[in-house]
Amino acid sequence: MKSLSNKSGLLLTTILVFISPVTLANDVTEIGLVAIEPNMEALVEDLLKSQEIDLELLLSDSVPEQMIMQRSRVGITAKKWTDKEMARFDMRYGYRPTELLFTADVIAILANEDNPATSITVAELIDVFGCSNDPKHPKWSPTSDARNGESLDTHMLPFAINHNLKGHTTFSSWVECGADGEYAHTQFLSDLPHLINKIEDEEAAIGYTVYSDQISDVKWLSVVDNLGVNYDLNKETILSGRYPLATVYYMYLNIPAHRKGFTEQEKFFIGLTLSEDHQEVLNQYGFISLPPEAIQRNKVRLSLEEPAIEGGYK
Template sequence: MRRAFAALLVIAGLHTGMAGADDRLSGSLTSVGSDTASALVTRWADTFHARHPKARFQIQTPGSASAPNALIEGAADLGSMSRPMSTAEETRFHARYGYAPTRLVVAHDAIAVFVHPDNPLQRITLAELDAIYSDTRRCGAPRAIRRWRDLEPDADATLGAAEPLATGRNNSSGTWEMFRESALCGGDFRAEVIAWPGNGAVVATVATNREAIGYAGLGYVNGLVKPLAIGPADAGVVPDPASVTQGRYPLSRVLYIYVNRPPGRALAELPQAFLAYVLSDEGQALVRQEGFLPLEPDERVAQRALLE
């Protein structure tokens, strides 16, 4: 499974000799947005380009917060996001163009919370996460959690006395925003939380530090860290395919691509064809290969209808 942060990736001039290539589609598409979705968007672009060699892509992934600005300024054709646009972002778009952006759901995902494999912890509640990551404790925890032994009585003497090293994403990320709203009940992160611009760095931090706890997109979790179930002792839910697609896992979410399409008008041929590919059988098969979860058949029908 490929996982890499791509600040700027240009896909052009590859696979031009492949059998079955179709050069009727041409032009350039720029995608700006989510780091979480970066590898998936890159995979879609790469395979689409293999079939349409004259289609070129520029992919920039500084975070979900960059997508609305890029669409508003006309600097992107596609805005990938791991959260929905905020009311303020949609208002700014509407003020510029007089209509709302078109939003497509393209995959299922979740925010996984994980610890080092040596940590005996198996599950955690949202209130306990809030007590680790914030000082505001809006989710109802009676006190802050500053030692592992306050959370996990079976922690060994060394780990139990240690303070959880809390790490996660930075505030340009949709993952940060969703975690703040869902796990912190809209509260404020502690100043000591280590914030990274990419999911991979969060996983690497926890994988190399047995005192750490982190959160990142589910597709980035590997065997070097241990995902936690979320919920009380008798009802903790692990982030597996069924719990995520059914929305039972508390930090389930979907991935979006936003486009600027005036009401009553079709998209230009190239973005229309690319998004149709994203929602195709092959495009959704790539979703699973990249560690995310594909849309259900009825969801794909509904999203295709938005393109017509």
């Protein structure tokens, strides 16, 4: 078992502001592994490296099971625990796990500034970027919120960045070709600047990319889900689970109800949910940092602050 160490001490110092008294763990084997879904491995490893922490990860498609069976005290998963899983955990430990918002992976859809379209449906995205033995080549169609009902009377020109979807399992299942004979019309480019240039040069262009602050000056299309509801790309729609091209990730902690303070391992992972300091690492993988409202929610869940308003992210 690898030991937990923090050579920089910067993040742990920040957490001490919120937590007192502090309970420390001398042996990380008493705490257990950190259970994460396999597609999160590269991101979590880089977050650990950014604080010079060396810690073994447990990759699992069933994070709740690892925590219920005492193989892990910290878990990161895109699957909200079911009532049955919560009940099993409660039966074993006598309390429920603490649930925090952690991050979300996000796909943004880009279009030329002169394109009158302002939104696109999930079905249209699958048509234009999807793989098939006979892929479709759809035209731009007028949308309810397009300028004066205008549309480009031309086929969509799809672009993307090569190998840009690591960790984004839902969207990649739509657009990555696997079976023999499957292909897509998408033209793949080497990096984000090339993609942005293509979008700006071609009026009929459409592109997808993982979320990054670098695309803030490019036109984003809102996305219409399968029920016909239109969602803009912003952190509120993302973290509430409504934006169709995002997956929200939660952090679950096994923190005994009677215990005051946190172990060193818990302090590190809790720290990831209480600030935007790690935004650069998250953005490299197309994940978002938490906005102040979500950080406030996490502090309330940890009993570090009293609730200020009702509602928020569910």
